[in-house]
Amino acid sequence: MRDIGRRSFFTAAGALATASAIGTDAYATGHARDAASADEYVDVQLLNITDLHGYLQAAPAANSVIRGAHGKTYTVGGVAYMAAHLERLRAGRRNSLFFAPGDLFSGWEFDAASFADEPTIEVLNAMGLDFASAGNHEFDKSARFLVSHMQKGDAYPVTGRDGSFRDSTGRRFRGADFPYYSANMVWDDERGGTVLPPYNVEYVDAGRGRRLPIGFIHLTAIGTENFPGSYQPGLRTLDEIATANRCAAELKARGVNAIVLSMHDGAVAGSDFESGSNPSGPAYELALRVSPDIDAIVTGHWHCAFTMMVPDPDGVPRPFVEAGCYGQLINEINLRLDPDTGAVVRALTTSTNHPNTRDVTPDREVRAITDYWAGYGARRAATPIGRQSGSFTRRRNALGESTMGNLVADWALWAGRQPHGPMDDPGGYRNIPAELAVIAVAPRVGQAIIGGDLLRDEASDGTVTFGQAWHAVGFGDPIMTVTVTGAQIHDALEEQWAPVAGGLLGYAPLAVSGNVHYTFDAAGPVGRRVNPGAVFVNGTALDPHRRYRLAAPSYTLINQDGYSAFGGFTEPVRHTRDFESFVEFVRSRRELAPGPLNRVSAVNTKVPGARIGTVPGWHQQSKAAADAVPRPEAALRAASAAGLRGLRAAGGFRVPC
Numbered sequence: 001m002r003d004i005g006r007r008s009f010f011t012a013a014g015a016l017a018t019a020s021a022i023g024t025d026a027y028a029t030g031h032a033r034d035a036a037s038a039d040e041y042v043d044v045q046l047l048n049i050t051d052l053h054g055y056l057q058a059a060p061a062a063n064s065v066i067r068g069a070h071g072k073t074y075t076v077g078g079v080a081y082m083a084a085h086l087e088r089l090r091a092g093r094r095n096s097l098f099f100a101p102g103d104l105f106s107g108w109e110f111d112a113a114s115f116a117d118e119p120t121i122e123v124l125n126a127m128g129l130d131f132a133s134a135g136n137h138e139f140d141k142s143a144r145f146l147v148s149h150m151q152k153g154d155a156y157p158v159t160g161r162d163g164s165f166r167d168s169t170g171r172r173f174r175g176a177d178f179p180y181y182s183a184n185m186v187w188d189d190e191r192g193g194t195v196l197p198p199y200n201v202e203y204v205d206a207g208r209g210r211r212l213p214i215g216f217i218h219l220t221a222i223g224t225e226n227f228p229g230s231y232q233p234g235l236r237t238l239d240e241i242a243t244a245n246r247c248a249a250e251l252k253a254r255g256v257n258a259i260v261l262s263m264h265d266g267a268v269a270g271s272d273f274e275s276g277s278n279p280s281g282p283a284y285e286l287a288l289r290v291s292p293d294i295d296a297i298v299t300g301h302w303h304c305a306f307t308m309m310v311p312d313p314d315g316v317p318r319p320f321v322e323a324g325c326y327g328q329l330i331n332e333i334n335l336r337l338d339p340d341t342g343a344v345v346r347a348l349t350t351s352t353n354h355p356n357t358r359d360v361t362p363d364r365e366v367r368a369i370t371d372y373w374a375g376y377g378a379r380r381a382a383t384p385i386g387r388q389s390g391s392f393t394r395r396r397n398a399l400g401e402s403t404m405g406n407l408v409a410d411w412a413l414w415a416g417r418q419p420h421g422p423m424d425d426p427g428g429y430r431n432i433p434a435e436l437a438v439i440a441v442a443p444r445v446g447q448a449i450i451g452g453d454l455l456r457d458e459a460s461d462g463t464v465t466f467g468q469a470w471h472a473v474g475f476g477d478p479i480m481t482v483t484v485t486g487a488q489i490h491d492a493l494e495e496q497w498a499p500v501a502g503g504l505l506g507y508a509p510l511a512v513s514g515n516v517h518y519t520f521d522a523a524g525p526v527g528r529r530v531n532p533g534a535v536f537v538n539g540t541a542l543d544p545h546r547r548y549r550l551a552a553p554s555y556t557l558i559n560q561d562g563y564s565a566f567g568g569f570t571e572p573v574r575h576t577r578d579f580e581s582f583v584e585f586v587r588s589r590r591e592l593a594p595g596p597l598n599r600v601s602a603v604n605t606k607v608p609g610a611r612i613g614t615v616p617g618w619h620q621q622s623k624a625a626a627d628a629v630p631r632p633e634a635a636l637r638a639a640s641a642a643g644l645r646g647l648r649a650a651g652g653f654r655v656p657c
Helices: 013-020 030-034 079-090 118-126 143-151 240-253 282-289 364-381 403-415 466-472 486-494 578-589 631-642
Strands: 042-048 065-067 073-075 096-100 131-133 185-187 199-207 210-220 235-237 259-264 296-299 305-311 317-323 329-337 350-355 384-388 436-440 463-465 478-485 497-500 504-507 510-512 516-521 530-537 547-553 570-577 600-603
Touching: 042 079, 042 199, 042 296, 079 096, 079 329, 079 364, 118 364, 131 210, 131 259, 199 240, 210 240, 210 329, 240 259, 240 282, 282 296, 282 305, 282 317, 296 329, 305 350, 317 329, 317 350, 364 466, 384 466, 384 578, 403 436, 403 510, 403 547, 403 578, 463 466, 466 578, 478 486, 478 578, 486 530, 486 547, 510 516, 570 578
Parallel strands: 042 096, 096 131, 210 259, 259 296, 296 317, 436 547, 516 600
Antiparallel strands: 042 329, 065 073, 185 235, 199 210, 305 317, 329 350, 384 463, 436 510, 478 547, 478 570, 497 504, 516 530
16 A cells, blocks of 8 residues: 555546535545545546435425535535536546435336336436446335336336336337346345345546456345335345445455445434534444445435545444435545555545535436426326216215225225236235225324325316326325234224323224225223224124235335234235326226215214214325425324334334335
């Protein structure tokens, strides 16, 4: 290794570009501060973004302004601006790599999500993304969808309706120009192999015809297979530290002496995106313990923004960074490699978070792509897919029923009876059709899956458009069909009531599918309001000892709505994501007709002490209303704040999107 303390530094053209960019560097040592680049070392620029979630036009309102050093704020977001910043940052750099630690697609912006997230891939191709780690949301449909459709461009299942749309050039979707990786996402069967390649090796120009390798290890958030959106019974995640250490050892054995960890798991490290302070979270715990052969740790998933140096187990600093979410930031790490060994000269490492400000001229090509999809989205939103004879609203009667709640419960039963499609993963449990369904219409915590009313448009004689159906229901989570006992169904109905502040009785009603009817005792105590003999499924009284196939959103089944009774369900089968499935339901029904509100009844309503319960106020908001925070994120924040079982990782850290 060269003697850093006595050497002379010569600043390269690339360093000038970095210095002129907005942002404050994090330095490994004072030597790095004095020299942004040095000609006797091989200069490598690593650019990364994370958790774009398909927000191509702009970041959602609450995330569109970020805070930097000294409280200065920046308005950020939009991939056309990001492309312009990337071009400036790359200028003059001989070795520049652009990658991402996950959750690039599978989000909630209509212009991308309603086109199977193909617009996001087209944009990332145009911006020259080199490779990406698979985040939890990359598995929101299936591993087969990620590999076959998003990477390879295979059509599914109806070209031009469900996928393989014509892009801004007029061509059918051809897939990503970049690969996805994950070292710890594996099949949960006898194969046990990784779903994706675990790492990649990139070669950089070292001058005079020489090339040096840099290895990139990729991790997906532990527990991804049990998250509400990416619930995948056929997958499992391996321990992050053990997996990263094993991969680092393999890379070193191959002669790779510069290693970067790109992981879709994160941390909290202050509110200033230009620095980091008081870090905590699973990625930070990993950063302190994972192999010292790893020279930089790039994180995501937590939607946080920081850049700092953290000591490895040998006490040597290395970058520990996260670049926010929704296109807020571009992180830049500058490595200097020893030209003889290819090892990172840690003392010269710098890291900067650059805000994706909107005060630059947007990239013309990328702007054309986003404008194309915005126009296409507006046309698609207006496409008729069915009719309705009357309006469906969230307005509840005294017993908690609503026409919208009943419609969505009927959809859930329909969804839970659908066969698997061509992009579903092989294996897993047998797809036994659902016998009944429940929907949390006013959950005790979080937000309801119902995003808005489905009002009849008199001018079009009741036409239901694609956009109306899409925005009416959904978080982007699947409907699941699971096996539960009759006792669990009864207990869940009892969980609708619980004491609340002020001595009141809270009522968080569950909508039930049309083949279910039950009666509760308005004078009964909490926990003894529903007689199992007064619950009927297809006209037969509920048997507490019998096993039933139940359909419900994954969100509800894993107790993120506040109903714990379904815990311990077995034989889970995943179906299509909610908003896509509801669109297909409307198409299949052709005409929707509101029915009577008669699925729930009550006895003893007039006796002294009778109480129906107080239903929470409407806290949900239509996705069409350009929410300040995406509905899934808002729901998870509320559930996490309530401290529900399963919502906090080890150590008490909040669980993000």
